[in-house]
Amino acid sequence: MVNQMEDEVPVIDFAGLEGDQEQRKSVSRQVAEACQTWGFFQIVNHGTNPELMKRSKQVSKEFFYLPEQEKMKIKVGPGNIRGWNHSKLTGATGDNELVKPDTVEHIFLAQFPDDEENAKGYPLNPPSYRATILEYAGEIRTLHSKILSVMWEMLGLSAEQVEKLISVEHMTMRTNFYPLRKESDPPGGVCHPHSDPGGITILLADDVSGLQVKKDGRWVQVDPVPGAFIVNVGDSAEIMSNGTYKSVEHRGMPNQTQERLTIASFSGPMLEDEVGPLDEILSERNPPRYRRDIFRNYIRSFHMRGLDGKNGLDAYKLL
Numbered sequence: 001m002v003n004q005m006e007d008e009v010p011v012i013d014f015a016g017l018e019g020d021q022e023q024r025k026s027v028s029r030q031v032a033e034a035c036q037t038w039g040f041f042q043i044v045n046h047g048t049n050p051e052l053m054k055r056s057k058q059v060s061k062e063f064f065y066l067p068e069q070e071k072m073k074i075k076v077g078p079g080n081i082r083g084w085n086h087s088k089l090t091g092a093t094g095d096n097e098l099v100k101p102d103t104v105e106h107i108f109l110a111q112f113p114d115d116e117e118n119a120k121g122y123p124l125n126p127p128s129y130r131a132t133i134l135e136y137a138g139e140i141r142t143l144h145s146k147i148l149s150v151m152w153e154m155l156g157l158s159a160e161q162v163e164k165l166i167s168v169e170h171m172t173m174r175t176n177f178y179p180l181r182k183e184s185d186p187p188g189g190v191c192h193p194h195s196d197p198g199g200i201t202i203l204l205a206d207d208v209s210g211l212q213v214k215k216d217g218r219w220v221q222v223d224p225v226p227g228a229f230i231v232n233v234g235d236s237a238e239i240m241s242n243g244t245y246k247s248v249e250h251r252g253m254p255n256q257t258q259e260r261l262t263i264a265s266f267s268g269p270m271l272e273d274e275v276g277p278l279d280e281i282l283s284e285r286n287p288p289r290y291r292r293d294i295f296r297n298y299i300r301s302f303h304m305r306g307l308d309g310k311n312g313l314d315a316y317k318l319l
């Protein structure tokens with residue numbers, strides 16, 4: 001681990017995953033431990049093209065810089081959470097309080113499956129937006145699989161089972177834009193405390209601080225290592241691991257010296273997949289701690305509650 005401090009989210013050097021067996025084992029142990037304690041870690045030397053990361057941030061910022069009337073063309077609507085979202089649109093999706101007052105401006109879109117349905121909601125401006133984001137999504141999908149592979153291996157699953165669990169068929173992205181906020185400005189423009197519903201999240205945090213993670217009842221700031229990704233365990237991975245891996249509450253705050261852009265990429269089960277503790281790890285001593293349900297229902301229940309702490313997961317706990 002690089003730069004390890006007790007009260008800092010672990011930073012893991014992924015170069016070791018391409019090394020010999022010992023090096024791979026060491027990285028795998030660090031990943032499993034981080035998933036069990038923090039539910040969060042940063043990764044460096046992850047192999048993702050830095051130029052593509054930069055272009056994805058750039059094209060996203062270009063979208064957010066557009067005049068409001070242009071962004072309104074892809075705004076969310078009743079029963080539709082895809083597209084551009086702003087606290088001005090509070091309640092616009094019809095899903096209770098999906099958009100709370102003071103919510104950060106963001107855009108939510110799906111990348112995989114790469115079909116007609118998921119192509120909906122993309123902005124036509126800037127013209128290169130969709131192509132760039134899909135190129136980025138393609139690289140990030142590989143990284144999702146790599147991380148998931150380590151996580152499931154470390155639970156003792158067979159290579160065959162791991163293989164089945166790491167193909168990322170369903171992937172979505174939430175891009176958050178936090179304009180520079182001075183101390184004298186009224187509070188607002190935040191990503192409210194929540195846990196992520198999917199498998200894992202890979203966050204491109206633009207080297208600007210603002211993400212905070214709940215640890216032992218208090219908020220801990222994550223200072224992004226330049227060029228790193230911040231990875232976290234989602235609710236589905238917590239459920240599938242029967243609680244071994246932790247989906248931890250976090251929130252996104254504006255930065256007081258720089259504007260902030262974050263791109264969160266969520267890999268998850270397919271909407272019709274059943275999510276429940278993996279049979280292979282259950283035993284008399286490790287009985288199921290969560291009830292099973294299809295992911296579509298889980299997501300619906302999650303959104304009905306709005307972004308609000310870990311309520312989504314609590315509703316599925318058995319013990």
Ligand SMILES: O=C(O)CCC(=O)C(=O)O
Binds near residue numbers: 176212250264
């Ligand atoms: O912007 C951030 O720092 C956090 C974003 C986040 O947690 C999310 O989009 O799910």
Ligand SMILES: [Fe+2]
Binds near residue numbers: 194196201250264
């Ligand atoms: Fe999140």
